[in-house]
Amino acid sequence: MTFEPAAHATPSASDELKRLLTEIPDFPKPGILFRDVAPVFADGPAFKVIVDELVARFAGRFDAVAGVEARGFVLAAAAAYATGTGLLVVRKAGKLPGEVIAESYDLEYGTATLELEPNQLAPGARVLVLDDILATGGTLSAAARLIERAGYAVAGIGVLFELAELDGREQLAGYDTQVLLAE
Ligand SMILES: O=P(O)(O)OC[C@H]1O[C@H](OP(=O)(O)OP(=O)(O)O)[C@H](O)[C@@H]1O
Numbered sequence: 001m002t003f004e005p006a007a008h009a010t011p012s013a014s015d016e017l018k019r020l021l022t023e024i025p026d027f028p029k030p031g032i033l034f035r036d037v038a039p040v041f042a043d044g045p046a047f048k049v050i051v052d053e054l055v056a057r058f059a060g061r062f063d064a065v066a067g068v069e070a071r072g073f074v075l076a077a078a079a080a081y082a083t084g085t086g087l088l089v090v091r092k093a094g095k096l097p098g099e100v101i102a103e104s105y106d107l108e109y110g111t112a113t114l115e116l117e118p119n120q121l122a123p124g125a126r127v128l129v130l131d132d133i134l135a136t137g138g139t140l141s142a143a144a145r146l147i148e149r150a151g152y153a154v155a156g157i158g159v160l161f162e163l164a165e166l167d168g169r170e171q172l173a174g175y176d177t178q179v180l181l182a183e
């Protein structure tokens with residue numbers, strides 16, 4: 001007897017990402033194949049499956065969630081709400097008031113600086129860092145450095161999609177990095 005999955009079985013997070021992630025050639029610069037997660041966010045059941053899966057990978061191991069501007073905010077807010085934890089926003093330079101700490105990094109298509117307002121959580125708080133895409137790893141390694149400079153511990157790094165050929169994981173050595181889909 002062969003096993004047939006029920007027609008209504010919930011698709012996995014990776015299946016949903018395969019189905020919904022969209023490739024946009026030459027954005028934001030010629031030669032870049034941009035992976036657009038907007039269709040994943042726009043599909044309610046898919047969005048729930050991917051947020052639930054991200055959270056499950058780190059269950060019981062974080063006290064707060066940090067999201068990297070801009071698409072990381074969407075994931076982190078949903079994960080924080082789902083787990084009743086607090087949220088930190090890691091922002092592009094010049095957006096945050098008062099005391100900030102900053103880290104600069106190289107991108108697949110340029111350079112940038114991220115900033116964080118320190119003193120928002122208890123020292124040693126375990127922070128799960130979330131973003132949509134792992135490309136060169138510059139963004140997430142800068143975010144992780146900010147979390148540590150603020151006196152917290154990086155509980156892990158969670159992303160939806162990894163562009164594996166760019167070897168971004170080399171910059172994230174030592175962190176529990178979980179990706180839902182890699183290519
Ligand atoms: O691994 P990396 O090479 O650092 O690239 C990954 C980052 O690039 C994209 O953000 P982007 O900088 O385009 O900013 P946005 O989300 O504000 O558009 C993406 O959302 C990641 O944050």
Ligand SMILES: Nc1ncnc2[nH]cnc12
Nearest residue numbers: 033034035036108133135
């Ligand atoms: N190819 C890409 N698609 C989407 N976001 C990115 N961030 C860096 N490279 C990217």
